[in-house]
Amino acid sequence: MTRSGLCTLLGPQPGITVVGEAADGVEAVERARLLRPDVVLMDVRMPRLDGIEATRRLLAGPAEPTTPTGPAEPPKVVVITTFENDGYVTAALGAGASGFVLKRLPVPKIAEAVRVVAAGEAILFPAALRRMVTARPRDSAEALPRAALTGREEEVLRLMATGLSNPEIARSCGVRLETVKTHVGNVLTKLGAQNRTHAVVIAYETGLVVPGVVG
Template structure:
């Protein structure tokens, strides 16, 4: 793979490094060119299928993998699951990259499976590149990229196979409330304001929710909430 495009990186700080995984060469080239012009983004590699995505991600160690789902040899779901299966690399390096699924359709049934595998969120290929770049930055910062209405429609239309029911007894009333607000797309500060509690309290509740549900991140927790029926499409808090 070719080297990083760092010309447009944010001079004020370290750029977010990105690996683009898509089986369409034109799409990869276009995304690479456009993202490299965005401030604070450095595209450091490409992959043409899921096998190569895993190999290149482990070799280059990007902050974020922009992952297509329908790819040959290994699809984006399995590649996501494989990349996120280890908390640290064998040599003790930092943990796996954040995964942002990039897809053509909002109702792509593969997307919910990728989110269930631990992807931080998803973006549509038709979005303006500045929005895709912002999604990359948000994921790199450890936040989720949630589109509650679209996510709700996808999960309702085609639930994940083998999805476990929400262990409601394990969650406190407050934790269920926080999970419902997470599903509307609210950030931690917004949840704190809505519930009139401190930000640290919300962070504690969110951490408890993720642990009790066995969720890898906020997006995965919201997928579980929709599939369990705790949250239904159209819920606004």
């Protein structure tokens, strides 16, 4: 019922075309590889295959069929869940999801999340993310290769943790957007993060960003 409702309500939203839906995780991976959507709204709890493993499988390799220029890129994944403190969500982010939204949000907000992720940004709700991360065992702060990050890169990572987009970070730091994109790319590479959301999770878990201090 929720899935059908989302399809019906998201379809008329500006800039969005619903190309398919799936009843379980296995079907979600199969149809996403066939239909090649820009964004997949992935539920966490599904029959046959949960959203975490479905996300991992979907993002592990190129989509099919291939394009004339080579394998198609996998879609962006947005986890959609009922609870802000759903422990599974952080694992899904670690599997490569670009962010998460809550099912109780108004449809225009969910639609905006889809558009933002499609544009290459991430969806972060810092307060909810902090609660989820602090509910998990934390590694030692030394686990984060902080020495590898420059001062500016640490600053950019902290701003990412507040949910700021690249243009907002550029304005905050007084630098060009292209410079911010370079810093973000360096942060992801140095932390071994799959995307900016995963980088923020690493920052929280290893102590670079302290819950209650940022955001």
